[in-house]
Amino acid sequence: MSITIRTARAGDGSILHAMIRELAIHHGYEKDFVAQPEDYEVFLADPNAMNGALVAEWNGEAAGCATWQRSYQTFLGRETMYLEDISVLPAFRRKGVATALLKAVARLAVARKAAAVSWIMMGWNTEARRIYEANGASIEDGTCYCKLSGEALERLAS
Amino acid sequence: MSITIRTARAGDGSILHAMIRELAIHHGYEKDFVAQPEDYEVFLADPNAMNGALVAEWNGEAAGCATWQRSYQTFLGRETMYLEDISVLPAFRRKGVATALLKAVARLAVARKAAAVSWIMMGWNTEARRIYEANGASIEDGTCYCKLSGEALERLAS
Numbered sequence: 001m002s003i004t005i006r007t008a009r010a011g012d013g014s015i016l017h018a019m020i021r022e023l024a025i026h027h028g029y030e031k032d033f034v035a036q037p038e039d040y041e042v043f044l045a046d047p048n049a050m051n052g053a054l055v056a057e058w059n060g061e062a063a064g065c066a067t068w069q070r071s072y073q074t075f076l077g078r079e080t081m082y083l084e085d086i087s088v089l090p091a092f093r094r095k096g097v098a099t100a101l102l103k104a105v106a107r108l109a110v111a112r113k114a115a116a117v118s119w120i121m122m123g124w125n126t127e128a129r130r131i132y133e134a135n136g137a138s139i140e141d142g143t144c145y146c147k148l149s150g151e152a153l154e155r156l157a158s
Numbered sequence: 159m160s161i162t163i164r165t166a167r168a169g170d171g172s173i174l175h176a177m178i179r180e181l182a183i184h185h186g187y188e189k190d191f192v193a194q195p196e197d198y199e200v201f202l203a204d205p206n207a208m209n210g211a212l213v214a215e216w217n218g219e220a221a222g223c224a225t226w227q228r229s230y231q232t233f234l235g236r237e238t239m240y241l242e243d244i245s246v247l248p249a250f251r252r253k254g255v256a257t258a259l260l261k262a263v264a265r266l267a268v269a270r271k272a273a274a275v276s277w278i279m280m281g282w283n284t285e286a287r288r289i290y291e292a293n294g295a296s297i298e299d300g301t302c303y304c305k306l307s308g309e310a311l312e313r314l315a316s
Contacts, residue, residue, distance in 0.1 A: 020232050039235025051230040069230045072209040074178050077197025106314040116307035123300040136310035142281040145298045149274035152294035156264040
């Protein structure tokens, strides 16, 4: 039994969509999840995209994914990498897939000369916390995620 | 007395540095602030940079700044904008500078067809919360900011 990580490529939109949708539901954001598989094909087909994804396979079967994007931290004055999602399908949990994806993201960051990898975790997610801490991540509690979108964004911009 | 917002340009590295360093100190991150003014000149001079900044002037004097970067939200399947910093120098606080910067960021987001603007706020920052809520932002408490950098990143990547 083995885990393989590969770069997501054109045509992977549907499997990424299924995995990230699963993650959205698990986090209680089903109503905020409006992406369609073809939306992901846009960046998957673009060699200059600012974002990308990795797919984890368990014995050749798609088991999970990580999506990342270029980022920048003004405190460092350098480009970094932002990890948007790590999702592992229920049937493949507790097999080390999330750790393998996190390790692959770290390797990609080093290869891209990104100074850091950062991401957001929900405070209640003790299982994720355990995995991240076991892999050396620092975790800062007490932050808030703020957003302007839709009508609120239009109104402020007007 | 008036507030003007302009795009940061080559040569603004020093004023951005002073303002963002002030923000870092105010948030207790002085030791994490290692950027140098010349680091910022790299993106300021690059018309294709994935990040940028706005400068607020109070009667022609640099009073504050906002730094932003291109981002992407997989739940939306669309490009968005991430607001990294809003900083207002102490002498210019409580004059509406932060709100003017937030409004300018919203306008830039709409102009760039970004589907949303998102950012992170520290939970204790009640003054920032008041300004963001007054301007229509949604704020979600209970998130954690996670990071891999330096030796921890190298170790996981090895």
